[in-house]
Amino acid sequence: MRSWYETDYQGFKSAYDEAVANVVPFPDDTPEEVQCDWQDQDIDFLCDFFAEWYHWMPGVVSGLNYIEQFSWVSYENDAGMAFVTTGPGYEMTADFTNLRGLQMDTKESKELIRSWIDELGPKRMADYRMEDWETFNQFFVRDIKEDARPIAAPDDDSVVVAPADCVINMIVDDLTAHTPIPIKTVTMNIAQLLDNSPYAEKFIRGTAVSCILMPDSYHWYHTPVAGEVVEARDDIGGLYYGMRNFPELLNKGDVGYGYDYAMFEYFRRGYLIIKTRYLDAAGKPDGEGYVGMVPVGLNSIASVNFLDKFTGQLPVTVDKGEKVGNFMYGGSLNILLFEQDRFPALQLLQGQRIGVLEPKERTRGLFTGPYHTSSRRRLPLHP
Numbered sequence: 001m002r003s004w005y006e007t008d009y010q011g012f013k014s015a016y017d018e019a020v021a022n023v024v025p026f027p028d029d030t031p032e033e034v035q036c037d038w039q040d041q042d043i044d045f046l047c048d049f050f051a052e053w054y055h056w057m058p059g060v061v062s063g064l065n066y067i068e069q070f071s072w073v074s075y076e077n078d079a080g081m082a083f084v085t086t087g088p089g090y091e092m093t094a095d096f097t098n099l100r101g102l103q104m105d106t107k108e109s110k111e112l113i114r115s116w117i118d119e120l121g122p123k124r125m126a127d128y129r130m131e132d133w134e135t136f137n138q139f140f141v142r143d144i145k146e147d148a149r150p151i152a153a154p155d156d157d158s159v160v161v162a163p164a165d166c167v168i169n170m171i172v173d174d175l176t177a178h179t180p181i182p183i184k185t186v187t188m189n190i191a192q193l194l195d196n197s198p199y200a201e202k203f204i205r206g207t208a209v210s211c212i213l214m215p216d217s218y219h220w221y222h223t224p225v226a227g228e229v230v231e232a233r234d235d236i237g238g239l240y241y242g243m244r245n246f247p248e249l250l251n252k253g254d255v256g257y258g259y260d261y262a263m264f265e266y267f268r269r270g271y272l273i274i275k276t277r278y279l280d281a282a283g284k285p286d287g288e289g290y291v292g293m294v295p296v297g298l299n300s301i302a303s304v305n306f307l308d309k310f311t312g313q314l315p316v317t318v319d320k321g322e323k324v325g326n327f328m329y330g331g332s333l334n335i336l337l338f339e340q341d342r343f344p345a346l347q348l349l350q351g352q353r354i355g356v357l358e359p360k361e362r363t364r365g366l367f368t369g370p371y372h373t374s375s376r377r378r379l380p381l382h383p
Helices: 002-007 009-021 043-055 065-071 078-085 087-103 107-125 136-140 198-203 261-265 360-366
Strands: 167-172 207-213 220-222 227-236 269-279 285-297 304-306 316-318 323-327 332-338
Touching (some): 002 009, 009 043, 227 304, 285 304, 285 323
Antiparallel strands (some): 167 207, 207 332, 220 323, 227 269, 227 316, 285 332
């Protein structure tokens, strides 16, 4: 980074200087632990920041702190967005994310596991199979016990189940093919999101649902419906950082509500298209249709990993709730896609879990903000 700055490699110095010259101050009520003033900071500050971040070991509650501190570079800042999403600034975030991932795969990272187990506590850990994990990433994608997540209505193809342990929000109920059109303040380009898959047209005027995984959640994702996987990819390149308003995503527990999901069309991601059966009121077959699932890597993870079953010859048959893949360290997101008029709302039955009464420290650590007004400006395209 220092060499790039000194030689202005592909405009690195110019882009960084422009970014920090146009920093927008973070809101006055921003918690102290996620504050970072990037205004007119020099290259030493940038290098020291990433060096400290690399040597810092994240906790359950503090795991997003450095991500949020770095996010103030691009917060409502066009020059900051350009710096982290294009050219060598983008390469910098990609290299750092890869280094961080390698670090979490080392034997030394095992030391972090005990502190996470202690911080999560016996109640949360009771759902997981205890193993002698050799690295932190192995622990991070730990498996739950076989009976910890029973699948609702396994023989009823009309019942959709959550793909992961997540916070769920309806995104939009009128998806468009190419041109992002504001719908209830939210936009989504379905063709871009699915990297121009021929199945994108199946979801035009359909529904999208966000399923956001927090850093301390179970980090495998599963099929929401039974059927046949007809298309799958886990290799769509894209951004690692560059949220114009990252703290707004962590919306006081209602994570992602009202957020502008257009940005996730540009992040590293994969997708799965499942052909499934529709049923009529009598429970009899009523034709076939498609459900999409789009795992999106956010910030310090960016690893979208599918099991071998979904990276080989397709189609393949899947059961509802079948394991598909995982995200390595960090928070992450699944977007579910449904055809028009097939998924009108989130619907729960009496007695089902709708949330958890949380300890204050977890809420304050993972569900921060928003400290500010909502942003609706578009993410610039990266090369």
